[in-house]
Amino acid sequence: MFLFIFIAVPVVVAGFLPILSRISRKFLPDVLANLCFVVLLAATITTANLWPGGGRFCHSLSWFGTSLNISPVLDGLTLLMLFTISIISLAVGIFSIQYIEKYTSPAIYYSMLLVLVASMNGIVLSSDLFTMYIFIEAAGISSYGLVALGKTKQATEGAFKYLVLSALASSFILLGIAGVFIKIGTTSIKEVASFADIIPKISIILFLAGFGLKCALIPFHFWMPDAYTSAPAVLPAMSSGLFVKVAGVYAMCRVFFNVSGFNPSVSSVMVYLGVISILVGALLALGQSRLRRMLAYSSISQVGYVILAIGIGTPLGIIGGLLHLLYHSIFKALLFLNSGAVEYATGTDESTQLGGLGANMPFTSTTNIVGILSAAGIPPFNGFWSKLIIVIALVQVKMYLYAFIAVFASVLTLWYLLLIQRRVFFGKIKENLKGIAEIPFWMNLSMVGLALACLWTGLSFAPLIMKWVLPAANVLIEGVRTSLNTFIIKG
Amino acid sequence: MDILLLSGVMLFAGLAVFLKDLLKAVICLMVSSIFLGIIFFKLSAPYAGVFEISVVAGLIMVLFILTISLTGPEDTVVEPASMGIFAFLFVIFSCVALFKILNSGVIHQCLPLSSEPHGFGEVLWLSRTFDMVGQISVIFAGVFVLLAIVKAGRKNGK
Numbered sequence: 001m002f003l004f005i006f007i008a009v010p011v012v013v014a015g016f017l018p019i020l021s022r023i024s025r026k027f028l029p030d031v032l033a034n035l036c037f038v039v040l041l042a043a044t045i046t047t048a049n050l051w052p053g054g055g056r057f058c059h060s061l062s063w064f065g066t067s068l069n070i071s072p073v074l075d076g077l078t079l080l081m082l083f084t085i086s087i088i089s090l091a092v093g094i095f096s097i098q099y100i101e102k103y104t105s106p107a108i109y110y111s112m113l114l115v116l117v118a119s120m121n122g123i124v125l126s127s128d129l130f131t132m133y134i135f136i137e138a139a140g141i142s143s144y145g146l147v148a149l150g151k152t153k154q155a156t157e158g159a160f161k162y163l164v165l166s167a168l169a170s171s172f173i174l175l176g177i178a179g180v181f182i183k184i185g186t187t188s189i190k191e192v193a194s195f196a197d198i199i200p201k202i203s204i205i206l207f208l209a210g211f212g213l214k215c216a217l218i219p220f221h222f223w224m225p226d227a228y229t230s231a232p233a234v235l236p237a238m239s240s241g242l243f244v245k246v247a248g249v250y251a252m253c254r255v256f257f258n259v260s261g262f263n264p265s266v267s268s269v270m271v272y273l274g275v276i277s278i279l280v281g282a283l284l285a286l287g288q289s290r291l292r293r294m295l296a297y298s299s300i301s302q303v304g305y306v307i308l309a310i311g312i313g314t315p316l317g318i319i320g321g322l323l324h325l326l327y328h329s330i331f332k333a334l335l336f337l338n339s340g341a342v343e344y345a346t347g348t349d350e351s352t353q354l355g356g357l358g359a360n361m362p363f364t365s366t367t368n369i370v371g372i373l374s375a376a377g378i379p380p381f382n383g384f385w386s387k388l389i390i391v392i393a394l395v396q397v398k399m400y401l402y403a404f405i406a407v408f409a410s411v412l413t414l415w416y417l418l419l420i421q422r423r424v425f426f427g428k429i430k431e432n433l434k435g436i437a438e439i440p441f442w443m444n445l446s447m448v449g450l451a452l453a454c455l456w457t458g459l460s461f462a463p464l465i466m467k468w469v470l471p472a473a474n475v476l477i478e479g480v481r482t483s484l485n486t487f488i489i490k491g
Numbered sequence: 492m493d494i495l496l497l498s499g500v501m502l503f504a505g506l507a508v509f510l511k512d513l514l515k516a517v518i519c520l521m522v523s524s525i526f527l528g529i530i531f532f533k534l535s536a537p538y539a540g541v542f543e544i545s546v547v548a549g550l551i552m553v554l555f556i557l558t559i560s561l562t563g564p565e566d567t568v569v570e571p572a573s574m575g576i577f578a579f580l581f582v583i584f585s586c587v588a589l590f591k592i593l594n595s596g597v598i599h600q601c602l603p604l605s606s607e608p609h610g611f612g613e614v615l616w617l618s619r620t621f622d623m624v625g626q627i628s629v630i631f632a633g634v635f636v637l638l639a640i641v642k643a644g645r646k647n648g649k
Contacts, residue, residue, distance in 0.1 A: 007624060014631055018638065069620040104639050111635045119628050126621065134625030138632050145636030 003059045003072035005043055006082060006121040010036055014114035021107030030097050033110035037093045040117070041086035048079055053471055058127070072125035076471025080322060081124040081250050083468055084329045087453065088241040089117045092234050095337050095446035098439075099344060103149045103232050116142035116238060120246045129177045129187040129259070136173065136214070136247045140166050143243055146235040147227050155230035162227040165213060169220075172210030173251075179203035189259055196261040196483070207255050208269060215248030217307060218277045221300050228296040233340020236292060240299040241333035245325055249306055257479030262313055270311025275402050277304030282412040291339035291349040291420060295332070298375065298417070301409055302328045308406070309390040312397055313480050318473045320389030323465060327382040327457060331374035334450035335417075338368040341439045341447065342424060351420055356429030360436045363444045365425040367451040372421055374454040376414035382458035493533070499526035517555045524548035 013036045020028045051057065051074065061070040093113065100109045115138065122135035144166070147159035179200045181187055192199070209220070216224040228236040256266050281301030288294035306328065309321030341364045342357065343349045358365035370381065377387035387410055394403035438444065457464055503523035510516040524547040531540035 007628075011624075011628055011631060014635070018635075070624065071621065105642055108635055108639045108642060112632065112639060115628055115632045115635060119625075119632070122625055122628065126625075128621065131619075131621045131625055134622055134629065138625055138628035141629060141632035141636060145632070145639050148636070148640055 003047070003057075003074055003125055004061050004070060006040060006125060007072070007118045009039060010114040010118035010121070014111040014118070017107045017111045017114070021105065026101070026106050029107040029110045033114060034090070034093045034097070036114060037086070037090040037117070040121075041090055044079070044082045044086045047074070048083070048467065051079060051471075054474065071127065073127040074125065075475050076473070077250070077254070077322075077475040078124045080326065080468050080472035081246060082121065084245065084326050085117060085120050085124075085242055088238065088329050088333045089113070091333060091337070091446045091450050092237050092241075094449070095237075095340070095443050096234050097442040099234065099340060099443055100232065102344075109146075109149070112142045112145050113234075113238070115139075116146070116243070120242055123246050124250060127189050129180065129189060129192065129255075131187075132251060132254075133170070133173055133177055136251065137170060139243060139247060140170065143235065143239055146238070147231040149232050149235070152230055154226070158226040158228075158230045162223045165220075165223040169210045169213035172206045172213070176203040176206035176210060179206065189254070193259050193261075196259065199260045204256075204260050204266070207252070207260070208266075211248050211252035211255070212273060215244055215252065215303050215307065216300055217248075217273045217303065218280045218300060221277070221281070224300060225293050225296040228299075228336075229290055229293045233292070233336050233343065236296065236299075237333040237336040237340070240296070240336060241329040244299070244303060245306075245329060249303065249310075249325060252307075253310060253476055257476045257483075261483040262480045263483060267311055267313050270307050271399075271402070274304045274306070274308025274311050275405055277301060278308060278409045279304075279405055282409040282416070286412065286416045288416075289351045291342065291351060291424070292336065294416060294420060295335050295339060298335075298413065299328075299332055301413065302332065302375065304409075305387065305390055305406065308402065309393060310476065312393055312399070314393055314397055315473065315477050316389060316396060317393035318476045318480075319465065319469055320386055320393050322469050322472050322476075323389060323461070324383075324386035326464075326469065327374065327386045327454075330450055330453050330457065331371045331381075331383060334367060334447060334454065335371040335375065337443075337447050337450065338364055338371060341443055344443070345436050345439055346433060351423040354424045354430070354433065356425070356427045357433065357436065358425035359429060360433070361425070361438050363438055363448060365421075367447040368425065369421055370451040370454050372414070372417040374458070375417060377410045378414070380455070380458045382454050382461070385458060385461040493530075496526050496530050496533070499523070500530070513559050514556070517552055517559065520555075521548045521552045524552075 013032055017029050017032060020032065053076075055075070057074040058071050059074070060067055093110075096106075096109065096113070100106055103109065119135045119139035119142065123132055123139065126132045126135060144159050144163045147162055148156060177187055180192055180203050183198055183200050183203075184192055184195045186192060213220040213223075224240075228240070252270075256262055256270075260266075278301050281297050281299070281304055285294045285297035285301065288297060302324070306321045306325045309317045309324060311317075311321075339349050341361070342354065345361060345364075346354060346357070348354065374381035374383040377383040379385075387406065391403050391406050394400075394406060500523050503519045503526065506519040507516045507523060510519060524543055528540045528544035528548060531537070531543055
């Protein structure tokens with residue numbers, strides 16, 4: 001299993017694209033970048049088929065028998081993240097073929113996107129806290145660039161706010177790593193984990209604040225609505241769909257479950273942050289009229305579900321959380337791309353200026369409603385199963401109030417998203433929108449693909465759990481077991 | 492001495508953010524990097540110090556100054572009156588700090604670069620090779636972001 005290709009292939013292609021764009025400004029970048037995403041998806045599926053289904057696999061890279069000291073590590077959680085990254089990046093890549101032209105040169109855009117994907121793959125494959133940090137930074141820099149492509153004053157302001165708060169998050173993470181290094185003398189995840197009980201508390205607090213900022217959990221959410229509102233739709237689709245999950249949720253889980261040890265204090269903080277984010281995110285989304293701003297608040301709320309479920313620490317909670325992580329990536333990417341499609345066709349994503357687009361944009365309207373039903377947890381779409389498992393997990397540990405909040409926020413989600421659907425797509429078409437036509441083929445293909453994925457992953461949730469989610473959950477459950485044993489022995 | 496160096500880093504980094512004139516901001520950033528480089532020397536990390544001073548305070552600043560001179564100022568930047576106080580502090584602080592640093596002999600104390608237990612190349616190529624891949628991604632990301640912004644600026648006619 002050549003794990004390094006997940007990082008090397010996108011970086012190499014990214015490096016060549018600006019040069020190749022001199023031969024063909026659009027065709028070659030479009031084809032090569034999307035081919036690269038297809039290769040990554042194929043590599044993920046092949047890796048999953050070759051993988052025995054448990055344990056940890058380390059692939060040391062060598063050159064003519066000499067070790068290069070590059071050792072990406074694969075386990076169930078890594079595989080789930082690679083799968084999520086591959087699906088969403090392919091969908092975004094296809095959508096960008098016709099969408100990105102109005103923003104910048106396709107070659108430069110795809111290069112940034114490929115570096116972002118390579119860096120996210122690097123985050124999940126690294127077995128060292130400091131290496132993980134470097135890849136988080138690389139992914140962050142690409143994201144700032146994608147936000148700034150919006151070209152408007154608001155986009156620049158959003159990018160700047162994102163940059164400053166993200167730099168703050170990175171500083172917290174780096175300081176946390178420094179604390180670990182000073183105390184233990186190494187940053188290797190495996191070695192640090194064996195000294196989990198002497199990790200300084202301040203490092204754990206710094207990790208929590210840093211990863212909380214990356215996840216945009218309440219009260220660390222300030223950057224997300226501004227950054228998402230003015231950026232091209234592909235950025236929020238990548239960021240909400242992937243970057244927040246990888247640099248925030250994944251890194252947080254990896255550190256708290258497999259490095260520092262999962263203890264009741266961490267569990268409580270994750271549960272509180274999760275439940276507050278679910279409720280406040282949903283309430284803030286209610287008052288928004290701009291599509292992307294509303295979806296940004298909705299993302300905060302949905303990531304809250306993931307953190308709440310994983311924070312409970314029970315096997316069912318972890319499975320529900322990870323399943324929701326995968327499902328949310330798919331339906332939120334779809335909803336953000338839909339908002340991009342609406343803006344592409346009409347020039348605005350302000351819902352009060354829109355209306356009756358359903359007749360002129362049937363594909364966008366249909367895929368949008370699939371995304372909405374998935375987000376709200378309506379069967380048989382995917383969001384239903386993950387939310388059901390999360391609510392059952394909450395009831396199982398007698399957190400009835402939180403279970404009620406989870407259900408209530410789901411109803412709120414359905415409410416605000418249907419309001420948007422009604423305002424934008426239903427009713428009589430506005431005079432100034434009568435000439436609007438459906439968006440181009442590749443954009444539609446991407447959205448239809450994601451909508452079908454919402455349905456398919458909902459209908460086949462059981463095999464999906466067995467193949468992708470359960471091995472990932474086992475990695476975290478193992479972390480909880482180890483921490484519990486230490487806790488019992490010490491206590 | 493340490494407090495002076497740390498305050499220097501903070502003060503000049505702050506000035507780099509608050510100054511409206513790009514050239515002055517870049518010079519402040521350079522001074523801040525030089526102080527940081529000296530701190531690295533003091534912390535027995537001479538390689539980090541050399542890199543900080545040569546690459547961050549040297550090479551990157553040259554690129555910044557080159558870019559500023561090529562693009563040219565659109566309007567004359569008028570600094571607010573409060574900036575005068577900062578400028579005054581800048582001069583006083585620079586003089587005091589430089590005097591202290593030169594008198595303390597810190598540079599002579601820390602200059603032997605072979606004092607580290609592991610060689611620089613050994614650390615970089617034998618134990619942290621994966622980090623180098625990450626660094627390449629960081630550099631690529633930075634270059635592409637700059638290219639995208641420059642192209643967007645050209646399209647907007649700026």
